Amino acid sequence: MSVRVRYAPSPTGSPHVGNVRTAIYNWLFAKKEGGHFLVRLEDTDRSPERYVPEGIFDIENSLRFLGAIPDAWWITGGPDAPYVQSQRLPTYQEAAERLISEGKAYRCYCSKERLDTMRAEQQARGVPSGYDRHCRNTERAEALRQKRLAEEGKEPTSVVRLAMPLDGVTILHDVVRGDISYENKLQDDQVLLKSDGFPTYFLAAAVDDHASGITHIIRGDDWLSSAPKLVQVFVALGWEPPKFVHPPLIVGPDGKKLSKRHGATQFSWFMEQGYLPEALFNFLVLLGWSAGSENRELFSVPELVERFNLEGMTQHPAVFDYDKLKWMNGQYIRKSEPGRIIGMCLPYLRKAGLIPEAPAPDAKDEVKETYRKEVLDYARRVIPLEIERMKVLSEVTELVGFFFKDLSFPEGYDPKAVTKWMGMAHIKPLLTFEIEQFGALTEWTPETIEQVVRAAAEKLDVKFAEVIHPTRVAATGQTVGPGLFETLWALGKERTLKRLTSVLEKV
């Protein structure tokens, strides 16, 4: 049978990197096995604080960004549509009714207060907490219903609970962890249908997984403990449960589930920061999966598809190492076509106000032409010089800022750089010489620029470093940056002369 897997996010906000990794694993497995990758929305929790419809866009964007495109989801529709659980309420209600009629589930009239009191007592006594199965006894349930009916003057709300087997064990066949057994008597009578008519995850997942013919449930390890309850829902409904795959959790440096406390966890944040899709893909896959004895860590997406297997799944939690992600992103930036990186950098420059917004599509041709020549060409010349220094794209604004800002000594100059290099005795003659010689250049190339700078060192009889560094500071306002000659070349003759002159006048 062909593999069918699913990613079933809840719209509780922008997806967590751990969830996105789960999506990647599902997608990879489907691709590798020539199977199907479905995505469905588990939006059955309607409480306002957890239901965040805008999160749906982030779910869509993250998958598209990574290129992990579902074979079927709410965007495409398809044979298993709808892929949105809130649109399938009658289906779940039917399933619940069927279970009740077969005696595998029952209606529970216990109020929240009763449940809370019960739990509090259990905790106080130090006994295992869980539903006491009060309403599993039909007479007691009916009595409770009557009592509440009299008190409230209307039909009381109820939920549907699964009647867990009271003995025996549930064996979970987990592909990465082997068989795990759970004692049924320790499992709770899980709520299947809530009083608002929405199903809980347990009912909805079982119904949908069965309806879609899911063969493997690949999801985070945090689901492992509750897996037997899901299995029992399948059993009660008379269906064969899928195979389970529980990759390890992604945790923070303190070993706890990765959360905001540890830093950014929302996938969208990484997209905004300028992490490349292939870097995030690569990095996330390697948190919990390994290519085995192949001693490398940089894999393209096709290479990962080729290698991916469930056997390579790791079984202990992995700490999310932001530094390593940055390193990996830097690797991919340098591997990438410069043109692509430039294009991806422009929005950051616009946002930082370093370059103006692009002219509107209906602007005059001259306007567009001017923009192209004065803004884009310059950006295209300047950004490549900093590519080898970039770890994330958003750093581009800091890196190339000095190329775009209006520098006029001493405004915009790094004070430390100035005190270190602008106080030397030979600064004035140096700048005078350079301004004169640069001005005389008919060809402005890194080579001709270098000739002038070397000539300056010779003429003034100072060390090369003693002309290089002051010149850099005078032209860029800072001590760090790309090689001086290409920097000046990219800056252009006009800007260079202007800046050097502004320094000479006031130094």
Next chain:
RNA sequence: GGGGAUAUCGUCUAGAGGUUAGGACGAGGGAUUUUCAGUCCUUAAACCGGGGUUCGAUUCCCCGUAUCCCUACCA
């Protein structure tokens, strides 16, 4: 409290009944010297503890310990 899972350098991990326990990030050192970054070379750094099984266990088994996850009308 109960249940489940997990345990190799600081971190991600490879590994096999006998290895100099390998690679990567990060850290230290060096080279390139025109700064920073990059690149290259290099150093330090690990098998949780105790019992077994075995000629031999870091590897297999058991116990302990530690950590995490679950224990909702959340997913």
